[in-house]
Amino acid sequence: MNLNPAEVEKIVREVFKKTQLSQAAETLTPAPLVVAEPTKIPAAPAIVDATSIPDRARAAVLVAKEKLEFREFPLRQIRNDEILVRVESCGICGTDIHCFKNDPFNLCPVVLGHEGTGEVVAVGSEVRMDSVGKPVRPGDKIVTSTLETSTACMIAKYNPAKANLCDDLQIYGLLPDEPNNHFNGYFGEYLIIRPGSSFFVVNDMNLDLRVLIEPAAVAAHALERAKKTGLINFRSRIIVQGCGPIGLMMIAIVRTAGVNNIIAIDGNASRLETAKRMGADHAINIRDYPDRQGLIEAVGKLTKGLGAHFAFQVTGVPAAASTIWKLVRRGGGICEVGFFVDGGDCTINPHEDICKKEIMLVGSWAYNSWEYPNAYHFLQRAERIGLPVEKLITHHFSLDRIHEAFQTNIRQEGIKIIVDNPNFQSLRN
Numbered sequence: 001m002n003l004n005p006a007e008v009e010k011i012v013r014e015v016f017k018k019t020q021l022s023q024a025a026e027t028l029t030p031a032p033l034v035v036a037e038p039t040k041i042p043a044a045p046a047i048v049d050a051t052s053i054p055d056r057a058r059a060a061v062l063v064a065k066e067k068l069e070f071r072e073f074p075l076r077q078i079r080n081d082e083i084l085v086r087v088e089s090c091g092i093c094g095t096d097i098h099c100f101k102n103d104p105f106n107l108c109p110v111v112l113g114h115e116g117t118g119e120v121v122a123v124g125s126e127v128r129m130d131s132v133g134k135p136v137r138p139g140d141k142i143v144t145s146t147l148e149t150s151t152a153c154m155i156a157k158y159n160p161a162k163a164n165l166c167d168d169l170q171i172y173g174l175l176p177d178e179p180n181n182h183f184n185g186y187f188g189e190y191l192i193i194r195p196g197s198s199f200f201v202v203n204d205m206n207l208d209l210r211v212l213i214e215p216a217a218v219a220a221h222a223l224e225r226a227k228k229t230g231l232i233n234f235r236s237r238i239i240v241q242g243c244g245p246i247g248l249m250m251i252a253i254v255r256t257a258g259v260n261n262i263i264a265i266d267g268n269a270s271r272l273e274t275a276k277r278m279g280a281d282h283a284i285n286i287r288d289y290p291d292r293q294g295l296i297e298a299v300g301k302l303t304k305g306l307g308a309h310f311a312f313q314v315t316g317v318p319a320a321a322s323t324i325w326k327l328v329r330r331g332g333g334i335c336e337v338g339f340f341v342d343g344g345d346c347t348i349n350p351h352e353d354i355c356k357k358e359i360m361l362v363g364s365w366a367y368n369s370w371e372y373p374n375a376y377h378f379l380q381r382a383e384r385i386g387l388p389v390e391k392l393i394t395h396h397f398s399l400d401r402i403h404e405a406f407q408t409n410i411r412q413e414g415i416k417i418i419v420d421n422p423n424f425q426s427l428r429n
Contacts, residue, residue: 018296034150052425053084053121059111059188060402061177065103068403073182077191080124083193085142088424089213090116090186091393092409094232094244094316095174099340100406107176113419114173116186117143117202117210119426131198134372140201143213145170145369164221164368171366187402189421193231198369202376209379211418212249216375216389219249222312222316222337224371229333229360231310237261239299239308240280242315242322242338243271245416249277250312250337252389255279256382261357263302265295265327274415277415279387292323299327305333312319314338318346325353333360340366398422 030140037419057075060068066355090113098104099112120140130136131145136320147170149156149163156163156313163169172193173185184189202210226232238259245264250261255278263282264275272283289295299307307329313321315338325348353359367375382389394414397405399421409417 085124111185113186221367239311247314
């Protein structure tokens with residue numbers, strides 16, 4: 001096609017004009033409107049199957065020393081900042097036995113039981129998640145830890161990591177009865193979780209592991225206290241004196257932490273066998289040694305004549321608390337775990353037992369709420385490496401047989417005794 005220069009210029013001008021108009025139109029045409037959806041905050045879980053929540057429920061109440069009575073109370077509606085839990089099971093702790101025998105904290109009447117677990121059946125509208133940020137809904141399996149301490153507590157104010165030492169430390173199952181709430185412990189059919197509580201959703205754990213989380217937290221706290229001495233490592237020779245439920249849990253957690261030489265000491269042959277299953281390399285029965293010197297020599301044979309690097313004293317017996325100092329080498333350490341109540345005085349020689357040896361002593365008192373996740377992961381790890389921690393549970397009793405369960409524990413038949421709610425029905429069924 002033959003075009004003269006004038007025609008070419010005309011065509012170029014028209015193309016240029018159209019291009020400018022097109023660009024202007026694009027500039028003026030608004031971009032498609034993109035509306036960002038607001039972050040969806042899950043609505044407060046509603047009560048599921050509300051007809052299954054009764055107006056009244058039962059609890060086993062310690063009304064006086066060695067006297068448990070079943071009482072039926074109104075089950076009030078929860079408030080917006082509370083959670084209602086249908087109790088599934090609860091272990092009997094040594095502290096429960098002390099309360100049963102002597103009421104050392106002057107709590108009667110009280111619903112005991114703090115090694116418990118249950119299922120959420122109702123959630124207040126202001127509650128969204130548990131203490132580590134997991135959503136909480138009806139049907140979730142939960143465990144509870146401590147309640148918030150008073151803002152007036154100077155211990156917690158200046159060192160929040162020591163909140164477990166507050167005089168007003170509160171734990172479900174060790175709370176006084178209240179006129180408008182009688183469901184403060186796990187030895188009942190229901191538990192009301194109040195605001196300020198630490199609690200954890202543990203749906204991926206079976207029942208037996210869930211009831212072991214609380215005693216595992218006691219052992220986890222003791223291990224953390226012991227580690228502060230710098231004496232716990234792979235090559236340490238460690239003594240655990242006392243093979244009750246906490247002592248056996250202590251053996252399992254020390255083994256899980258990697259310690260390669262553990263000596264268990266107790267006077268019960270059956271429990272010493274369990275200690276080996278939990279990870280102890282050696283078991284010493286104190287009944288084989290009529291005097292302290294024989295026990296000292298037995299430990300010496302297992303520790304190159306020096307004594308242990310470190311010892312966990314997990315009995316509530318003053319004589320045992322005296323003996324443990326003789327079983328630790330110079331430069332060693334001790335963690336005292338056994339006395340949650342006053343069991344009496346013990347005798348030590350400050351020169352021989354402390355100064356001359358430069359012993360490092362730490363005490364261990366209960367736990368802090370953040371040690372529940374540690375306990376949770378310890379139990380999972382213990383199972384993974386073949387420690388049968390679930391075997392610590394030797395008996396299950398119905399709540400209706402709680403007195404029999406307590407007497408079985410007092411006679412030291414078995415190890416961990418569990419009380420089950422016979423009326424438990426899961427929302428998941």
